[in-house]
Amino acid sequence: MANQSAIRTPIVCVMGHVDHGKTSLLDRIRGSSVVSTEEGAITQHIGATLVPIDAIIRMSGALSRVNINVPGLLFIDTPGHHAFTTLRARGGALADMAIVVVDINEGFRPQTIEALQILRNYRTPFVIAANKIDRIHGWRVHEGQPFLKTFAQQNERVQGVLETRVYELVGKLSDLGFNSERFDRVSDFARNICIVPTSALTGEGIPDILMMLIGLAQRYMTGSLRVTADGPGAGTVLEVTEERGLGMTLDVILYDGTLRVGDDIVVAGNDQIVETKVRSLLKPRPMSDILVEERFERVRSVTAAAGIKVAAPKLADVIAGSPLRVVRGGNRDEVIEQVRHEVQDIQVKLSDTGVIIRADTIGALEALSKELDSHQIQVMRAAVGPVTRHDVIEAGTIRDPLYSAIIAFSTPVLPDAIDALADTSMSHVSIFEGGVIYQLIDDYIEWREEKKQELERQRFEKVIMPARIRILPNCIFRQSNPAVVGVRVLGGKLQSGVDLVLPEGKKVGRIKQIQERNETIQEAEAGKEVAISIDGPTVGRQINVDDELYVDIPERHVKVIEREMLDNLRPDLRETLEEFTAIKRRENPFWGK
Ligand code: GDP
Numbered sequence: 095m096a097n098q099s100a101i102r103t104p105i106v107c108v109m110g111h112v113d114h115g116k117t118s119l120l121d122r123i124r125g126s127s128v129v130s131t132e133e134g135a136i137t138q139h140i141g142a143t144l145v146p147i148d149a150i151i152r153m154s155g156a157l158s159r160v161n162i163n164v165p166g167l168l169f170i171d172t173p174g175h176h177a178f179t180t181l182r183a184r185g186g187a188l189a190d191m192a193i194v195v196v197d198i199n200e201g202f203r204p205q206t207i208e209a210l211q212i213l214r215n216y217r218t219p220f221v222i223a224a225n226k227i228d229r230i231h232g233w234r235v236h237e238g239q240p241f242l243k244t245f246a247q248q249n250e251r252v253q254g255v256l257e258t259r260v261y262e263l264v265g266k267l268s269d270l271g272f273n274s275e276r277f278d279r280v281s282d283f284a285r286n287i288c289i290v291p292t293s294a295l296t297g298e299g300i301p302d303i304l305m306m307l308i309g310l311a312q313r314y315m316t317g318s319l320r321v322t323a324d325g326p327g328a329g330t331v332l333e334v335t336e337e338r339g340l341g342m343t344l345d346v347i348l349y350d351g352t353l354r355v356g357d358d359i360v361v362a363g364n365d366q367i368v369e370t371k372v373r374s375l376l377k378p379r380p381m382s383d384i385l386v387e388e389r390f391e392r393v394r395s396v397t398a399a400a401g402i403k404v405a406a407p408k409l410a411d412v413i414a415g416s417p418l419r420v421v422r423g424g425n426r427d428e429v430i431e432q433v434r435h436e437v438q439d440i441q442v443k444l445s446d447t448g449v450i451i452r453a454d455t456i457g458a459l460e461a462l463s464k465e466l467d468s469h470q471i472q473v474m475r476a477a478v479g480p481v482t483r484h485d486v487i488e489a490g491t492i493r494d495p496l497y498s499a500i501i502a503f504s505t506p507v508l509p510d511a512i513d514a515l516a517d518t519s520m521s522h523v524s525i526f527e528g529g530v531i532y533q534l535i536d537d538y539i540e541w542r543e544e545k546k547q548e549l550e551r552q553r554f555e556k557v558i559m560p561a562r563i564r565i566l567p568n569c570i571f572r573q574s575n576p577a578v579v580g581v582r583v584l585g586g587k588l589q590s591g592v593d594l595v596l597p598e599g600k601k602v603g604r605i606k607q608i609q610e611r612n613e614t615i616q617e618a619e620a621g622k623e624v625a626i627s628i629d630g631p632t633v634g635r636q637i638n639v640d641d642e643l644y645v646d647i648p649e650r651h652v653k654v655i656e657r658e659m660l661d662n663l664r665p666d667l668r669e670t671l672e673e674f675t676a677i678k679r680r681e682n683p684f685w686g687k
Contacts, residue, residue, distance in 0.1 A: 110195035116173035118294035139401030179461035327353035415455030448472030561586035603630020
């Protein structure tokens with residue numbers, strides 16, 4: 095495999111809705127290993143499993159006559175969208191291909207659709223595993239067989255059910271803009287998505303799914319999969335873990351070149367670039383060596399694609415998801431620049447105002463921010479790591495209350511952040527935590543809608559409403575300072591504190607108080623008779639019995655009512671408003687517009 099332009103092992107990630115069989119499918123693929131000493135056996139890597147081409151050919155039997163030059167498939171052991179979006183290589187996805195698992199009996203679910211959207215965003219080729227075919231009523235199991243072999247041995251009814259279900263998937267995929275077909279009917283792999291009926295439980299269809307992945311790699315990926323196998327290594331950090339006797343280590347997927355003991359490497363720390371030297375490279379020990387105490391086997395070098403544990407000094411601060419690059423032949427500055435660039439280049443669009451986002455890795459942060467962007471939700475700050483006290487305080491001071499939120503994707507909230515949240519001055523801040531992006535976004539949007547309505551309610555409560563009143567005869571309780579008179583509310587809603595005008599537009603004074611049966615009230619609806627005290631006028635001069643008066647609504651309030659509230663306004667309020675604006679617009683036709 096060490097010749098100059100070897101085709102490297104493609105990296106595969108398994109995605110799909112929860113419980114549709116991702117883990118089982120991976121387990122089945124791993125478990126299909128023949129005795130591990132045999133040539134071409136499946137081998138366990140750090141964080142990944144290598145299935146060599148020989149093993150695939152052996153499993154697929156009749157399918158083996160294809161001319162193949164892909165060396166095998168490296169499956170990332172952690173299934174799910176998070177792994178896919180988190181693990182990145184040179185700004186794209188680390189996985190070269192994906193399997194989207196969908197329970198053939200349940201069909202598409204939210205995370206199936208999310209997986210497809212992610213794969214489309216990243217332009218990653220994929221196959222669909224239409225899983226759990228053994229659950230179709232009446233299915234006869236043919237353990238580990240290729241699909242067409244077992245399908246041919248099912249009765250007509252079972253075949254019919256399977257076909258119908260596959261077509262339902264074809265329909266759903268078509269709604270999302272993907273052309274697809276059952277894999278054995280696909281002739282153009284670049285245009286059609288293959289649907290492979292499988293059972294992770296019985297192994298039926300597993301050989302086919304492996305062959306389809308090889309086919310995908312072969313047909314339109316070999317260009318990008320060509321690597322110079324002895325070039326300097328490039329990889330992605332899966333995890334930073336402490337190992338007994340080794341100190342801090344990095345679990346790395348190497349996707350390009352070679353990594354050797356003694357190599358100078360560059361990785362990204364939380365605040366700065368970390369340069370260090372590889373002390374040892376470790377692989378998991380095969381299960382057969384159970385007598386050896388050490389869990390890992392030391393190797394001198396590894397070639398892409400591979401999963402490997404790297405022990406080296408100065409790793410404590412390294413962030414998961416960071417790129418790892420080997421410095422070789424005097425390109426140190428260039429390599430540092432590359433790593434810095436890749437980390438800074440996380441394509442998170444930041445705005446002056448917006449939510450604060452947190453995630454456990456760089457890739458996750460970017461995936462979250464992309465989704466937020468597609469929902470037009472602005473982000474003010476984005477960072478890797480748990481939610482801190484500082485985040486809460488910052489979210490609390492954001493001007494727009496609809497952005498006083500922190501979205502934490504697959505990362506915890508620190509105790510002092512929770513304490514800060516308990517402070518009354520921060521009671522308007524919300525934190526959304528979770529491991530599913532669409533759920534987090536839905537939760538935030540729901541919260542924002544509620545908050546928006548609440549703010550609207552508060553604003554409308556402050557708006558001065560129209561009202562028309564008439565001064566009643568025999569109800570002059572006081573002439574002036576203030577004048578106290580009985581009135582009838584003819585239309586609208588009379589509130590205390592408002593100014594009154596005469597129909598010709600002349601100002602009268604301000605209502606100090608409204609009383610009904612000697613009780614002070616804040617407002618009186620149309621039809622009510624109440625006593626009001628008015629600062630300003632004297633009865634008999636500026637106002638008289640039987641005068642009709644209007645509430646003098648400020649221009650700015652009229653604008654709010656006319657633009658935002660008119661549809662929900664009671665007819666008498668609306669009518670009174672029209673009468674009032676007609677008075678104002680006699681002088682200035684554009685008043686309040
Ligand atoms: P994940 O959440 O997508 O990783 O799903 P799992 O692999 O954990 O599977 C969820 C459940 O479905 C488990 O109980 C599995 O045993 C079961 N399951 C998965 N694949 C199959 C299958 O092909 N056939 C049947 N009958 N059960 C399956």
